[in-house]
Amino acid sequence: MKCEKIQKWISDLIDRELSERKKKILMLHLEKCASCRLYQDQIRTIHAEVQNLKMPGVSSDAIQESLEKVKKRLLSEGEEKKGKSFQYLRKWRWAYSSVLLVFTISIFLLFFLPRFKSAERENLYVFSFEEALGDVYREIGDDGELEDLFDSIILSSIEDILVDSQLTGEAGFFDNTLFWEELSEEELKLIESEIKKGKTS
């Protein structure tokens, strides 16, 4: 066994990292090797002295002061983060405003504009008999002859309507929308044949 390897094992032994098997081999070697024994003694002395070294003097005040510094930095870091997020909002405020404006306009166009249009259409399609008659009379103006002619036509038309309504004052059976539906198939066939007869005669 080489002494170099044994010396590494001595180091591991001090650190309590040496296996039991290697420990036995090490002990056997140390019994025979004086230089490794000396090395082990010196390393153990160093180890003992290191444990006796005073750790860097850190007073409790210094620790408290350092702790306060860390706390302050933690708090300021939190505020910075908040500030950063607001800064981000501020930076993009025009973009956000534009998007909001476009959205509002879109909503307006989508829901309100069709209603206005339909109202306009309704206004266009309203027919007033009086207004139409007024327009005709405005067109006729002072022309008495034309006015008489128009009146006579209107009057004759009204008379015709009255005569027609007198002639057909009683509603015919065919005005009843349910009449045809109430007939049986045989009756319908009979009517059909009668119509055919009428046409041929």
Add this chain to the structure above:
Amino acid sequence: MEGLPDDELVKRAKNGDRDAFAELVGRCQEKIYQTIFRLTWNHLDTDDLVQETFMHAFRSIKSFKQKASFSTWVYRIAVNLTLNHFKKIKRDREEKHISYENCISEGNSAGSISSPEKNSLKKELRKKLDEAINSLPLPYRSSFVLVEIQGMSHGQAAYVLQCSENTVSWRMHQARKLLQGRLRPYLERGMS
């Protein structure tokens, strides 16, 4: 907060509870301070690095998976930041030395040594030991500080240093060998 276990405090800190995090800081701050100071030998740098360590820990606590203890995780951050600090500044080590006298134990050590001559020899050995530790190459020194001074296992130190346990074991052996070589005259005198 004081009675709560670390795990509970970590949970709260993950939800943004600064008081819980401050309690965790209070629990391990002294050890972190000592570890960083053992590497930097400069109180100002140590103070800054301690603050940076905890601020870094607070910012990234949500990524802490709790596989190791909170203090071990913070050690890892502390050592990483300290190593980065060294890479950045590359100051002369001698400029960083503070008075070793302040760091040398004045308390009793081995009860077997009683004579004034031996006491002065021990004192001298500790002074030289401090110097020798401080002159170790940084990878050896960081392993040595964590294992020998902070009492970590090789596994814990490996986690902190982000290397394998074998690497820690090897570095410890090398560090001890270097120390033994540098302190041999004092060790031989002390033993004779």
